[in-house]
Amino acid sequence: MRQQRSPLAEPGTAGDAEVIARSRHDPEAFAALFTRHAPALKRYVVRRLGVEAAEDVVAETFTAAFRQRGTYDLTRADARPWLYGIATNLIGRHRRSEISLYRALSRTGADPVVEPFTDRVEGRVAAAEVRGRLAAALAGLPAGHRDALLLVAWGEFSYEDAARSLGVAVGTVRSRVFRARKKLRRALGEVDPTATSEEYGRG
Amino acid sequence: MDEMELLTRLRDEVPRDLDVRAEEARLRSAMTAAAGGGARRLPRWRLGVALVGAFGLAAAGFAVLRDGEPAVKPPLTAAAVLEDVALVAEKSDMPDIRPDQWIYMKEGQPVPELPVYESWTRMDGKLAAIRKPGGELKISEAEKGPANPGKTQAELERLPDDPDRLLAHIRTLAPRAGSICQPNCPPGTEDDVNAFGTIQWYLKFGPIIPPEKAAAMFRALGRIPNVRIEENVDAGFGRKGLGVVLDLGKAGKGYTILDPVDYDYLGWKAVRDGTEFAMPVLATALVDEAGQVP
Numbered sequence: 001m002r003q004q005r006s007p008l009a010e011p012g013t014a015g016d017a018e019v020i021a022r023s024r025h026d027p028e029a030f031a032a033l034f035t036r037h038a039p040a041l042k043r044y045v046v047r048r049l050g051v052e053a054a055e056d057v058v059a060e061t062f063t064a065a066f067r068q069r070g071t072y073d074l075t076r077a078d079a080r081p082w083l084y085g086i087a088t089n090l091i092g093r094h095r096r097s098e099i100s101l102y103r104a105l106s107r108t109g110a111d112p113v114v115e116p117f118t119d120r121v122e123g124r125v126a127a128a129e130v131r132g133r134l135a136a137a138l139a140g141l142p143a144g145h146r147d148a149l150l151l152v153a154w155g156e157f158s159y160e161d162a163a164r165s166l167g168v169a170v171g172t173v174r175s176r177v178f179r180a181r182k183k184l185r186r187a188l189g190e191v192d193p194t195a196t197s198e199e200y201g202r203g
Numbered sequence: 204m205d206e207m208e209l210l211t212r213l214r215d216e217v218p219r220d221l222d223v224r225a226e227e228a229r230l231r232s233a234m235t236a237a238a239g240g241g242a243r244r245l246p247r248w249r250l251g252v253a254l255v256g257a258f259g260l261a262a263a264g265f266a267v268l269r270d271g272e273p274a275v276k277p278p279l280t281a282a283a284v285l286e287d288v289a290l291v292a293e294k295s296d297m298p299d300i301r302p303d304q305w306i307y308m309k310e311g312q313p314v315p316e317l318p319v320y321e322s323w324t325r326m327d328g329k330l331a332a333i334r335k336p337g338g339e340l341k342i343s344e345a346e347k348g349p350a351n352p353g354k355t356q357a358e359l360e361r362l363p364d365d366p367d368r369l370l371a372h373i374r375t376l377a378p379r380a381g382s383i384c385q386p387n388c389p390p391g392t393e394d395d396v397n398a399f400g401t402i403q404w405y406l407k408f409g410p411i412i413p414p415e416k417a418a419a420m421f422r423a424l425g426r427i428p429n430v431r432i433e434e435n436v437d438a439g440f441g442r443k444g445l446g447v448v449l450d451l452g453k454a455g456k457g458y459t460i461l462d463p464v465d466y467d468y469l470g471w472k473a474v475r476d477g478t479e480f481a482m483p484v485l486a487t488a489l490v491d492e493a494g495q496v497p
Contacts, residue, residue, distance in 0.1 A: 039219065067346050
């Protein structure tokens with residue numbers, strides 16, 4: 001699973017808005033946007049839906065983005081909020097599958113999403129406990145709260161960019177993330193995350 | 204370690220260098236289709252054909268000359284000025300649009316080093332053409348996205364004639380215009396900003412806007428709070444226009460710029476944090492062939 005050098009285009013230095021504006025004349029210029037953002041977007045989608053569903057979501061995100069490029073808000077140099085917004089809508093169609101993957105992790109301690117990428121499927125018991133509780137909490141969040149939380153946590157979005165992405169006010173994102181974090185804390189409450197932090201993630 | 208850090212580490216094992224070749228191939232086929240694989244090219248001799256009467260239509264949507272008078276005189280209240288614009292729009296004449304006609308647009312680009320963009324889309328929504336930077340006309344299948352003028356025409360025809368109902372309807376549509384203050388608009392103004400932007404987006408399609416819809420859009424603009432009029436607004440390419448401005452103070456200002464004489468749409472700009480961002484529209488017309496210009 002190594003990424004090949006893109007045959008489409010070299011990553012440019014121009015801003016995303018410029019690439020999109022250029023692609024109106026020259027559709028193939030849009031490839032630069034793919035080269036720039038596809039790997040990170042795919043990682044984000046894989047983390048939510050697993051590797052199988054991710055291929056469709058990523059391909060459809062870029063194809064939809066390409067078709068909608070005429071309506072892109074060119075005042076925005078960074079296209080990530082737009083791309084992740086499209087992806088979030090597509091992820092929403094797989095909601096049941098996303099939730100069942102969190103539940104599987106919570107139930108068994110083994111994560112089907114990361115299995116293809118790790119040799120060891122079982123981590124330390126304490127770390128697996130933390131992961132299971134986080135996954136159960138994620139499964140129980142309202143979809144809009146999960147979208148906001150994961151754009152911030154996994155997409156590394158600012159609240160402003162997450163708001164652009166989801167088409168809601170910044171205050172809405174702030175309150176959704178706040179409430180989601182509270183639920184995560186509550187779910188973790190019965191284990192002591194501090195005691196497991198050194199082991200966590202090394203499984 | 205708090206819950207956010209723990210969450211950040213969840214599924215962190217997913218690698219950063221995932222294979223994206225399959226996705227790339229799928230995008231590539233969509234792009235190839237758009238770039239006109241097997242595109243039909245117009246014979247060169249047609250390119251320069253002057254358009255017959257073409258541009259009686261230049262202003263057909265809502266442009267009637269006003270005997271050389273200045274279009275507006277102070278005091279300029281937005282509602283009064285836009286009522287005036289609406290009356291002009293209402294009285295204008297619009298011939299039937301044939302599905303084999305093309306809508307031509309000539310636009311400036313937001314990035315100064317990019318050339319002026321000329322495009323034609325057939326009104327049946329099936330074919331589109333652009334003038335490539337070298338001057339070559341490229342015709343291909345039209346893309347099916349929301350910017351397809353065939354869809355736009357149908358949307359325009361469905362708009363309510365009543366400005367209040369039109370505004371209510373526009374507020375339900377997904378935003379599609381350039382942003383003014385998003386996502387940091389003053390609380391309570393978000394719907395106004397979207398409505399202002401969407402009406403502006405439709406105004407670009409001047410020649411295919413039915414007169415009563417154009418009139419309703421102008422009246423609706425006049426009913427959006429914080430909209431005012433500014434004269435002698437720089438519309439780019441040496442032009443000055445009548446600015447219909449959504450003024451949100453420090454959060455930003457959005458301009459819909461109209462020709463001061465015939466009220467043709469000249470483009471838009473947004474000013475935010477001292478930075479100006481403009482999308483000038485240099486011409487729009489309904490023509491009979493791709494490659495024709497008014």
